[in-house]
Amino acid sequence: MGKPRVAIVLGSTCAGCDYSLLDLGPTVLDVLANVELVYWPTGADFKLSDLESVPDGSVDLTLYEGAITNSDNEELAKLVRRKSKAVIAYGSCACFGGIPGLANVSIADDIMKTAYIGTWSTDNKRSILPQPLSKVDSKHLVLPVTYDTIRALDQVIPVEYYMPGCPPPLSYIEQALVAALSGKLPPPGHVFASERSLCDECKRTKEKKNLTAIKRFHEIIPDSQRCLLEQGILCMGPATRGGCKAPCVDNNIPCRGCMGPTPEALDQGAKMLSALASILALDQETGVSEDRLIPLIQQLKDPLGTFYRFGLPKSMFRRVIPRR
Amino acid sequence: MASNFEPRIVVFACNWCSYAGMDLAGTSRMLYPANLRVVRLMCSGRLEPEHILYAFKAGADGVLVTGCHPGDCHYISGNYKTRKRIRLLEQLLAQFGLEKERLRLEWISASEGEIFTRVAKEFTEKIRALGPSSLKQEKMFAPLISARAAGGGGD
């Protein structure tokens, strides 16, 4: 077989995933030499017409980066699905909606008004919002439609593989490319990450999990050797896939779950919530009355934003219920 | 129409106290609404918040979690775990915008068939009054853009 035909396409993304490819260093050149790049607009001068012109199903592997936040993203996703044998949801946005998925706490209209009318520096007395179609002295200008509900890639098209991480650890990119080069891609559904949660690779020592209080990470200087959760700092590590080698936790900053839920979890947030509640005031639980329990629990300031930092669109409810 | 709306209510019960209490309601021929469907667990401590979210996602208008009274847990402390989980889950559901009345935690002992009957009636009426859960309405997940305020527009 010839060189595998690879495309890297960008949906709603910060571009961090494919920008991080440059951190492969010189390896990038070998990759570029060994694959036939069908499309990679960030790196080279490609236009979508190039992708449109290739026969359907002729792209061996497409890395789709980013969430689906507007009509452009959706069209692109459907196009690459048609063109590709296999699609990787590349990065946390494509896998779970990522940080942009947090927009599901609200709806587009509200978000627009906040950004274009509500901010301090905006001078917008006529309350102008960007419009899908607008006329400027007789000239028509078009913008894509921003959706109310942000979606992960597999909520729009079927996806063969997932490579979570914000950005994904480079080792997994290499793994996937090597697999593509050797024509030995794993069975569909494979996730390029660890099967175990982050604790498996976290170097911190673990003792007894019994939280007497929930602390915010700026409130204490934690013991840098011991499990952050045991020190009262909510760390998403236990409910989050490993594979990143815990760089954040290593810097005394708790995991926020970018690698997504573990294989058996239906809802990353619910899993962590249950674990946290279980070990909260464990030694006094029979003694802790309702009225003392609630304040203890309310020490966790922002459950939704903490449990679903990177995965709101793939949470059980997918979004906050819009007020009608 | 709310008038002919029949709430769907999922009940989680522990084998030793609350499920037994519901059995007692039956053997005592107490009557309560037919809207409830019971999932039997050995202990309320087995119940995962995930299961509750799933019940709502699958279409439940209300979820009733029952367990032994504090101190009576057949497994010593399962119900305390449940209480902590439910209370924390309530905080989360509030952020999701789900009416807090749709999730209820009750301690029902094996001898409290009557109390269960009362709770079943109350809860069903409460949910009936609230109407169908918004999580049922698929349109909630629709990606479509909401109607924009014209806000000056183009010209």
Added chain:
Amino acid sequence: MEKKDRVVTIQPITRLEGHGKISIFLDDKGDVEDAYYQVVEFRGFERFCQGRPVEELPLITPRICGVCPWAHHMASAKAVDAVYHVEPPPAGRKLRELAYNAFYVHDHGAVFYALSAPDFVVGPTAPRAERNVLGIMAKVGKELVKNILAARLEATRILETLGGRAVHPAMTVPGGVGKPITEEQRKELEQRAAKIVELGKLTLKIFDDVILKNKEYVDLIIGDIYLHKTYYMGLVDEKGKVNFYDGKLRVMAPDGKIVAEFNSSDYLNYIAEHVEPWSYLKFPYLKSVGWKGLRDGADSGVYRVGPLGRLNVSNGFATPLAQEAYEKFVSVLGKPAHATLGFHWARVIEIMAAAEAALELARDPEIASKEVRRVPTATPDEGVGVVEAPRGVLIHHYKTNSEGLVEKLNLIVATVNNNAGINLSVKKAAQSLIKNWQVNDGLLNMVEMAFRAYDPCLACGTHALLGQMPLEVNIYDSKKHLYRQIKRG
């Protein structure tokens, strides 16, 4: 007599981090009547950061842009420090600055070699299949490119050591950084910093050889096509030198007069943002002058930021090699330099400056001190954090409740500051390059060059993400019936 309405659309604008399109309107003679540069996507961090604990924002806002995450990480960290009324101890601040300078090399390096250089090294009108990293390799040889990538990797490693990850770091906490470094790590950082200084020198040399020694390019740079007389804005330290991490905001008028210098926390007295319905990007302008539409000149509030802006408003750099390069820059382009393509030159000079600063900091034994953070004790309220992102002034402004939960926030991002400038440059380039139906690939690329100079990070701009659409010239009649279409390639 019906007036024909024809539009040329360039989508996507490639080799920039972001998502935009250019619509060029031709009149019935086939000349450019008008050109708009649109940013077509949007997220709205301003909304979904509300309700989050403010100390989490340095972990959330970097996701605005994967190319300059460190800029957002630092601006956010400084804003959070202000919210909690806490100042990092010396070692904490210096570690932040070391990382930030390494990041400049990391970012500018990528921009220059991967995104800007092709236009010059390969040539603006060359077939676009060659206008990429591989094309450069063909011109300058694989070994050189390998060395460049390897050298840039040293910056990557510095960022990984300090931030855990090079992209989307987890380094800062309110009042400092999460973790101290060991003396061994400091030594390692020093060695790596020395290597990126070499990369800085090499890059200056390449710019010299490939561009400045090529008259055609120099003419292009100083020529009128890419020239705009606007205001400029940038951070300067107490000596008036360029500082990426901290300082006062200075504003220079088109004639070179310094018209304002203020504490970043007062930005609202000086900057306002205008909204247009046809772009998701706002248009900031100087309040003192006001919004006069998309026009340049002293009576229009339009100002430009970024490498060019910084070199214009400052008195140069605190480090020798960069200062030397700065002086050459001024001698060629004058002060202020209005040549838009001057951005590229200014950028490579900043690579040098950042590398030198990084090495200085890495040599400072104090950065290995164990005291890298202070735990906040004051009640959180409101704070502004400003840094120089590679693409220009970046402002984060947060207001919280007494529990430190975000109630409202404002983000003015580098590329947004340049939005009006980019529109001006695109229109002017289009007008001078496209005449009488002459629309072809090379010309369109030269139009793209106009804004590629700004290296606009549209991801930042919209706090929103990339997307793609075909590039084609569509000519419509006034009834919007397509009667002619030019596809590139």
Added chain:
Amino acid sequence: MVEELKVGVYVCHCGVNIASVVNVKAVIEYASTLSNVEVAKDYPFMCSDPGQNMIIEDIKAKGLNRIVVASCSPRMHEPTFRRALERAGLNPYLLEMANIREHCSWVHEKQPQEATEKAKDLVAAAVAKVRMMKPLETVKMPAVKRALVIGGGVAGIRAALDIANSGFEVYLVEKKPSIGGNMARLDKTFPTLDCSQCILTPMMVEAAQHPNIKLLTYSEVQSIDGSVGNFTVKILKKPRYVNEALCTGCGICEQKCPYTVPSEFNLGLGKRKVIYFEFPQAVPLKPVLDRDNCVYFKKGTCRACEKFCPAKAIDYTQKPQEITIDVGAIILATGYGLYDVKTKMPEYRYGPSKNVVTGLELERLTSATGPTKGAILRPSDKKEPKNVTIVLCVGSRDEKHLDYCCRFGCVAGIKHAYYIISHIPDAKVTICYTDIRAFGKGYEDFYARIRSSDNVQFIRGRPMEILEDSNGSLYFDVFDQNTNRLMRLTPDLVVLETGVVPDPSFEQIATVLKCSRGPDGFALELHPKLRPTETSVDGVFIAGVVQGPKDIPDTVAQAGAAAASAIALLARGEVESVANVASVNQDLCSGCGVCEPVCPFTAIVLEARNGGRVAKVEATKCKGCGACAAACPSGAMTQLGFEGKQLIPQIEVLARAR
């Protein structure tokens, strides 16, 4: 390879209990449309042999490998149908029951449509779950063939003897110096009126001499660890300051001891020496030196007992002794104490007036070995009372105090009336009662006999406040509901038949054992009817009043039953884990350690695994509550038979309206 699922659905009519409300045919029809359902049948009584055989036949003939029975509560017949599956050679845990009786037909009698729809859902949910069920096994572990009985009253003695006689070792622990308990205080037992000591003492002696019984008196249980089959118990033996090995029980020390204090055994009515036998028939017959009141221990002088003891058995240096024993089963027989009438019911003047006594005190005043050598004299002036009032239900059946019945007060009161009139022929007795509950064998005759006596009158009513006039004689008013007359009584002795409460020592033992107690503080049986001698803790059984008020026959009967349960366990010689234990997928476990402290039975350990850790479940310790599975943040831990994969399809069906 994946086995092909073949589900059989069996819907029971339960006679008319289900069928009269639920349209069984409709349920069958619906069930047969569900995926993997091979057969769907109904039958009048599925739990009957023919019903079970029908299932067994189908399993064999049609190769069914999953069974759903829609009938009564699984709490009722799950074991029945599991056995049926077993008989058919199918793993018994491939069964799921749909409770369409207690949870459906019985509670929705008036809504046949709704009930039928609900029954369909419950069946569908059971099918959805059973399709995901996997065969389960239990784990076996050897049991220590030795028992511990806590409490040396008649219940404890009976239980200990029964276990000992069946050939197993028993430790019998009693906190007092002698076994015997409250029954040892009684003069006679109703209704036969035979002498309490005469029937109890032989049992006490037999227990003391039995080769299989190790008596640990004057000892208290400190801690209990482990679980069924393997309990480790720490017992503290308090010092008697008498070397039991040397002591012959001659009693010279007691005679020679110059100091006396009130006797606990006689409830303070009489005195005892400082070194003393708890009571004359004490077993073991060894004295105890009451250190707190001993002058030698206070002042360092005296030592009379030591001087005179012929056996040189006095040992002032004795220290508390901790004894650790391993047992497989435990019987709780800690008995009862009396309701604190003195502080809780001042209106009865018990305490302030010496002429108000409890029933138990009257037993001592009547007993030949009591403080008055069997002469009934009232405590204040040691005169024979001629006019005695006996008040029943003192504290009992009273929502302000104990809302339950003490179950022996009535007949005890009647017996006490008999004591009075038989000892003092010219005495008059008035019994103030609420209802007379004389339910036991021969009790009614006894009641009738006493009631017919001219010297005993019955008043239906509870006394109002008992008052005392200037010269100390008592009087009170009572409204007789039988005659609707307010009467004033002026007794010279009042006997209170006080309510009973669990012995104070039980609370501490229940706590260390983690065995649950009812609202009234008595031990909570596992099932009030079907498992009355078992507790929530495997291998811990209950006998006598610790479970609730009882008279002696019931107490002894339950003691036998509890012993039988314990014997069954010891004879089996092994304990079997529950099938629904927690189970960890070690490939997915990251060793975060959330589960470990969550387990109340310390059944989870974290083992080292190349640099990290991994959780492991000790199946025999696991009781199958699933708390760890719910706590596990990664989903690596689950509970067999209640796995997420099994619960979710069930929830799906129950939550989604068809």
